[in-house]
Amino acid sequence: MSDVRCRMSDVIFISDVIDVLSKCLYIQLLTFNIQLLFIPLTKNLRKDKMKFLYIIIITAFFMSCQPKEVKVPVNDNPGLHEVWNNSPIYILQKIDGQDTIADLKLGQTISTTKWLVAVEKSLVLKQLLPALEKVYKKRRKVSLHSDGKGELYFAYVDSVQKKMSFVEATKLVLMPDFYTSQKYFKQYQKADPEFEKWHLYFYPDNIVLNDSIKFGNISKKQLLDSVSRYMKQKDTLSKKLYLNFDKRDNFDRFLDYYTFFKQNSLPNTTLSSKIFIFTP
Numbered sequence: 439m440s441d442v443r444c445r446m447s448d449v450i451f452i453s454d455v456i457d458v459l460s461k462c463l464y465i466q467l468l469t470f471n472i473q474l475l476f477i478p479l480t481k482n483l484r485k486d487k488m489k490f491l492y493i494i495i496i497t498a499f500f501m502s503c504q505p506k507e508v509k510v511p512v513n514d515n516p517g518l519h520e521v522w523n524n525s526p527i528y529i530l531q532k533i534d535g536q537d538t539i540a541d542l543k544l545g546q547t548i549s550t551t552k553w554l555v556a557v558e559k560s561l562v563l564k565q566l567l568p569a570l571e572k573v574y575k576k577r578r579k580v581s582l583h584s585d586g587k588g589e590l591y592f593a594y595v596d597s598v599q600k601k602m603s604f605v606e607a608t609k610l611v612l613m614p615d616f617y618t619s620q621k622y623f624k625q626y627q628k629a630d631p632e633f634e635k636w637h638l639y640f641y642p643d644n645i646v647l648n649d650s651i652k653f654g655n656i657s658k659k660q661l662l663d664s665v666s667r668y669m670k671q672k673d674t675l676s677k678k679l680y681l682n683f684d685k686r687d688n689f690d691r692f693l694d695y696y697t698f699f700k701q702n703s704l705p706n707t708t709l710s711s712k713i714f715i716f717t718p
Contacts, residue, residue: 507530508528508529508530508531508556508557508558509558509559509560510556510557510558510559510593510594510595510602511557511559511594511595511689511690511693511694512559512594512595512597512690513594513595513596513597513690513693513694513697513698514596514597514598515594515596515603515605515694515697515698515701516596516598516599516603516701517594517596517603517604517605517697517701518591518603518604518605518606519596519599519601519602519603519604521552521554521591521604522552523550523551523552524551524552524553524554525545525546525547525548525551525552525553525554526545526553526554526556527542527543527544527545527547527553527554527555527556527573528542528543528545528555528556528557529541529542529543529555529556529557529558529561529566529569529570529573530543530558531558531560531561538561538565539565540558540561540565540566540568540569541569542569542572542573544573544576547576547580549580549588550588552588552589552590552591553573553577553588553589553590553591554591554593554604555573555590555591555592555593555607556592556593557570557592557593557689557693558689559688559689559690559693560688560689560690561688561689562685562686562687562688562689563683563684563685563686563687563688563689563692563715564615564685564686566689567612567615567685567715570612571612573590574590574610574611574612577590577608588608589606589608590606590607590608590610591604591605591606591607591608592604592605592607592693592697594693594697605693605696605697605700605701607696609711610696610711610713611711611712611713612713612715613712613713613714613715615685615715615716615717616716616717617714617716618637618639618649618682618714618716619635619637619680619682619710619712619714620637620648620649622712622714623635630678630710632676633676633677633678633708634672634674634676634677634678635677635678635680636648636665636669636677636678636679636680636707637649637679637680637682638665638679638680638681638682639682639684640681640682640683640684640687640691640692640695641684641687641718642684642686642687643655645661647664647665647668651668658694658695658698662698662699662702662704665679665704666704666705669704669705669707670705674706675706676706676708677704677706677707677708678707678708678709678710679699679704679707679708679709679710680710680712680714681695681696681699681709681710681713681714682714682715682716683695683713683714683715683716684715684716684718685715685716685717685718686718696713
């Protein structure tokens, strides 16, 4: 795939992208239709006519698709502004009867490229989780054909520099929603034995450390300083921080805090790649 710079409009508004894909498909199908018109009249004419009719129906279906758009998260975290050799993936918001669901648009993803995932920021994690699990399952599967180096990035807008930005999330592991990190390690006590474990919980209206220390909705800088202060009270060399998100929270807030803690390290602390999305 050719190198493409992802501009802000490319990710926020994808009606043009879908329209182009539809038109490309239409041109390919139209070319095949023209070829069919020149097929000699033989005893297989009935079969050729059926092919022609089938392609006309498929063409009409794709050309009737309505344009959609995705509004990606906006936050003040710095990030990468260019990712070359990429394949875009979109997760849109879709109304299905009485329900709002995540509508995954994988498109023509190529295993050897870097996958850029643009997610509708208003989707709550409960709605989004099945689509994200599909993306990661496919990414890890196709990575086997690209030496295991297949990278994945989430897209957002850097509100400070007013630019489209990307944060890498290749190794992120979404844990089953019946676990919090503390419950997980009670059941799997031998996991990550070399670290002192710290657990940070994000609720829609509160942030809690180790299921007991409540911070309220303070700023990210205040949160980082507060968590660091509590960690320093225990003189251990190796710590690991586990992020837990209430599944009622939206992707906008999730990506803001995930990106912030990925970019701002705590003393002697590793940020776990395991992300726990739990039911309160």
